[in-house]
Amino acid sequence: MPQQCKLLLDNYTGQYTAGSPIQGRIILSLDSDITLRGLRITLSCIEHTEWIATETYYDSEANEHKSRDTQFVGNTEVISIKQWLYGDQHATTNLSVGQHIYPFLINLQQNIPSTYQCEKGSIYYKLTATVDRPMALDYEDEMMIVVYSPIDLNFLARPEDLQPSSYSDEKTVCCWCCAQGPITMDIELAKQTLIPGEHVEVKMRLTNMANINVTGVSFELKQIISYKVTDPSRDDKQESHILIDLKDVGLGAHGENTYIFNVTLPPNVVLPNFAQCSLFSVEYIYTATAKLPSTHTNLEVTMYPKVGHIPLGNRFGPSHYNPHPPIGGGAQPPLGWTNPSAPPLDEKQQTMGYPEKVSGPNEVPPPSYESLNMP
Structure with a gap:
């Protein structure tokens, strides 16, 4: 025909x-x-x-799961x-x-x-x-x-996300039941949005009043993609990808230092748009870390930036x-x-x-x- x-x-x-x-x-x-x-x-x-995936079921003939x-x-x-x-x-x-x-x-x-x-x-x-x-x-x-x-940040972000923001965390290191001085991390973020090829300055102020050394500091941006299935039952999985990984030297006991991280999202990074989807989702996490000796847990500060292609306030998209x-x-x-x-x-x-x-x-x-x- x-x-x-x-x-x-x-x-x-x-x-x-x-x-x-x-x-x-x-x-x-x-x-x-x-x-x-x-x-x-x-x-x-x-x-x-x-x-x-593995599914548990009841076998009536064998009378067991x-x-x-x-x-x-x-x-x-x-x-x-x-x-x-x-x-x-x-x-x-x-x-x-x-x-x-x-x-x-x-x-x-x-x-x-x-x-x-x-x-x-x-x-x-x-x-x-x-x-x-x-x-x-x-x-x-x-x-x-x-x-x-x-991804148009005008749908995701607010005007205040373009303003500087600050975050902090502190922990007191203990050794043999004796508390030492605190270790304090203060983060200053120039803004909470990010697009490919853009440079954002992040300032980390680290104060170490303990008797141990901070062995290193880092700042990373992680992309976490989540997937869901619905049949025969609900399940979900996640994949994470480190998009930015910046490192610097540590800090000795009873010391203080300010670190500057120039955060740049690579132009060729893949940013999927899952708008209106129910089976796919994505989120982005900044993590600032002060690494401590293995007997102690690290000091971390997490932030959740808005990442996309079209910057906030630009309804016509970037010139490129x-x-x-x-x-x-x-x-x-x-x-x-x-x-x-x-x-x-x-x-x-x-x-x-x-x-x-x-x-x-x-x-x-x-x-x-x-x-x-x-x-």
Whole structure:
């Protein structure tokens, strides 16, 4: 049977930015008259997680509890936008033999998830063109697209986050039941927001009135990504990545010193946007540490910065960021972004509604966008 329904994009790269339009057309090639309810275009954003974990169950035959490896999964439709281009779902109409072309325009919202994939799951966008036919199989065509969604700190931060802030902690070191003097750490943070390529000064003032040495000091920024599954039961996992790790020399007993850390987030760091997601989340933690000898616990101060791509107060994004990918060429991603590739749909995925688990970092890399939509 000849192709009945074909979905084509004006931007053949299939890469879009949050807030930009998706334009294209649906071509119907009919070799006979048909009855239909209508023609619609659907944009879906799906988040999917999965992993193998141990599940405890009761074996009634053996009359005991046992454990087994089980696949845990989670699936949520984050976004669903439907447009009827011809007709509607409430009545039937007819189309005559020949070629019919229907243009469409879907405007992506701001603050939506980015296309994302890792070993534990993925977030992917899919366009589906459907000829809704009563009492017959629908004609369909679908296409995966890639969406860049820079993290806009205007949605996450407050004006006071641009002001300096201070934090402190203190501990008294004890040795053989005799208390020594305190060790005090005071942190001054120039502001609580951070974007890739930006420099933020952090001042650490350390006062050591104890009889032991502080063996070293450090300041790090950690990214913690959390994943959730919902079936057959709820479970969650976390991965942490150290994005910044600065170290300096220690401090002797009864000493005092001020350390200056110039915190710079690398321009090529990956900052995923999980806005509106329920199975994925991310947080960032600053940790200032004064390392003590092994017989004592370290002195630590933790802070929670707002990390993103677009700075607070700039609704148009940084100057290096192009909000509209060029037609006829690849999109230029912002700092803090690496190009993802959308996972393909095979027959199993089309039936179950989510993609197969994508490759891990040591496996074969996922296919590129161009390979996904080849005829």
